[in-house]
Every structure is written in C-alpha cells, then in structure tokens.
C-alpha cells in the first residue's frame with residue numbers, strides 16, 4: 422500500500438513537470454520575429470566621426486548591444502562595388518563586381534541562382550520591404566530583390582521587382598517603372614509624402630519619390646528616409662504574426678564620398694554632404710531602434726557594403742580627411758541592437774557571414790548560400806488551417822494523453 426502511494430506521488434510529480442515544462446518550452450524562444458537590416462552605403466566608422474565633427478549628434482554608435490567588423494571584397498576584386506556588396510549581404514555569396522544576386526561562376530549561373538534573405542523571408546510567410554534613398558533599381562535595393570547579371574540593367578531589375586512578392590519597395594523614381602506597369606503588377610504607385618501617409622495596412626506599394634530624398638531638409642511633399650523607414654515598419658508589423666524583414670539603405674554616404682569621375686579626394690562640400698547623408702541615415706536608424714526597443718522581438722543590424730574615401734584624421738588639426746576618391750577595402754562596422762549573443766563583441770567577420778546570423782536569430786534551419794533554379798520566384802506559403810483559440814494544438818494534447826496512459830500501463834500492469 423505504502424509502495425503504491427509512493428509510486429502515485431512520483432506519478433503526480435512527473436505530471437507536474439510535464440505540464441509546467443510544456444509552456445516553458447513554448448516560451449523559451451529567445452529569437453527575433455522581425456529584422457531591420459540597415460546599410461549605410463560606403464559608410465566606414467570614421468564617416469560617423471566626420472558627421473560629429475560637422476556638428477551632428479550621431480545615435481547609431483551610442484551604446485549598441487554589439488559592435489563588430491565586416492570584411493568586404495568581391496569575388497573578382499579586392500575592392501567591392503555596391504552590387505557585389507549587396508549580394509554578399511543578401512545572399513551570403515561573393516560575386517563579381519556589377520553582378521546582382523547571381524553566382525560568379527558562369528556554368529553554375531546558367532542553372533542556379535542564390536536565394537536572398539528577402540526571398541527566404543517570403544518563403545517563411547514574413548512580410549518584406551525595401552527602402553532606399555537611391556533609385557529603386559539601385560545596386561543595394563536590387564541585391565535584395567532581383568537576380569540580374571548587370572546593375573545597369575534597370576529594365577530587367579524593375580520587371581523582376583514588379584513580378585516578385587515583396588510588399589513595399591520605396592525609393593527614388595526609376596524611369597523604367599511606369600505607373601501603369603506598377604499598378605498592373607498589383608502595387609500602389611506612390612509619388613508623395615501624402616501618398617505614403619495614406620497607405621493602408623496590407624496594401625503593396627512601389628514608392629517613386631523624386632530626387633534628393635537623402636537630404637535633411639526636404640520640401641513638404643517628399644518623405645524622409647526616417648519617415649519611409651518608420652512607415653514601412655508600422656505597415657509591415659500591424660496585424661502580422663509571422664514577422665517582417667525590412668532592408669533600409671542610406672545610399673548617399675557613398676554617392677557623396679565617391680568622386681571617382683573627377684578624382685577629387687577631399688574638399689569642404691564633400692565633407693559636408695557626406696556628414697548630412699550620415700545624419701539622414703542615422704535618423705532612420707534611431708526610428709528603427711526605437712521600434713525594436715518597444716517591440717522587444719526585433720533585431721536591428723546596421724552595417725555597410727564597403728568604405729568610401731579612405732577617411733581618417735589628418736593634418737595639423739587632425740580633421741577627418743578623405744584620402745581616396747573611390748571605394749576602399751577597409752573593414753566596416755556592424756552595429757547590433759536587440760541581440761547580445763549574435764557574435765562576440767569586437768568580432769571580425771566576412772560580409773557573407775552576416776546573413777546567417779540573421780537566419781539563426783530568426784530560427785530558420787536554412788543556411789546561406791542557398792541554391793534555387795534560375796527564374797525561381799519566392800512565394801509565401803499557403804495559409805495554415807485555423808487553430809483552436811489560443812489552446813495548444815490538439816496533437817500535443819493527444820500525445821500527452823498517450824504518455825499518461827503508457828505510464829499507467831507501466832505502473833500497474
């Protein structure tokens with residue numbers, strides 16, 4: 422009798438463990454639901470110092486959870502361009518300069534294309550967005566949205582963006598994106614700040630906003646990068662249980678620092694314009710981090726595709742000075758907000774490794790590079806069958822009941 426009572430006690434304790442451990446296992450997910458991947462095109466660490474020197478207060482290096490360093494190069498050059506840089510960050514593949522999300526090897530390229538983080542997010546049912554101060558067909562937004570051989574092929578880039586499944590693509594007006602084609606493809610065509618503000622949750626949109634959206638003081642009808650970023654975040658997160666992936670690019674840090682056409686390295690206007698572009702991007706970073714802090718399940722990664730201008734302090738006054746008119750192979754910073762365990766603080770990594778840090782944090786089992794057949798278009802999975810109101814799935818309860826029955830059989834029989 423005493424023996425049976427002892428066994429019953431053991432059984433009840435086991436039941437408690439099972440019932441208590443089950444919800445804990447559901448809640449023990451420390452991963453992220455959303456990712457905001459921010460790229461300051463051409464932004465080395467000293468570009469932030471230049472902006473501070475020019476009187477701007479810079480937020481992004483103010484106590485991030487982590488600061489690491491990304492090694493940049495392309496498959497065929499020690500110094501990468503923005504197309505190969507975007508491919509490395511989006512697909513985990515080093516390709517040749519000028520190429521966008523295609524393999525560098527010709528034979529492989531004929532049959533296969535590397536999957537981008539945006540496409541993988543779509544396949545997981547997440548909402549997706551691309552926001553830039555560049556043309557929507559620019560190298561960085563295109564590396565995250567299409568697969569083409571040349572960054573100069575704006576027509577193919579735009580056609581692929583329109584036939585893909587990204588929810589929001591916002592940037593500077595691309596002539597190849599005609600309003601009728603955009604609308605036929607199922608996107609709202611946005612031209613002004615008011616159009617953006619009026620956008621409803623669930624609507625797909627293609628923003629074509631006119632030039633100079635990188636500047637700090639804009640005409641009233643133009644949205645800032647910060648506004649585009651904040652609106653995209655708000656639209657992508659509302660009523661969405663599967664999370665979102667958003668790429669945000671400040672393209673004009675590079676555009677103002679890259680003077681390879683006339684070869685001029687350093688002059689006051691260049692320093693002022695680069696500093697302004699850094700501040701514009703930094704405002705968007707702050708908006709993203711503010712959201713992440715409130716949300717609690719959003720990872721924000723801020724990095725660059727390459728450094729531009731070989732910027733470092735020089736001269737009698739140790740002022741930040743450009744020593745190159747073009748891109749360099751210097752390491753660029755990787756700031757992380759919303760995760761303290763993504764890498765060891767201060768770590769140096771290849772630019773191709775960053776996309777797998779995102780994959781891991783989102784709980785994806787896939788690791789990049791991932792090969793798809795040429796022409797593959799990522800589509801969201803079919804909607805799941807409805808589940809019971811907040812209860813655990815029926816399968817779990819049946820399994821639990823089976824364990825209890827088995828335990829009784831073992832105990833008494």
Ligand SMILES: [Zn+2]
Nearest residue numbers: 462463503726
């Ligand atoms: Zn670039």
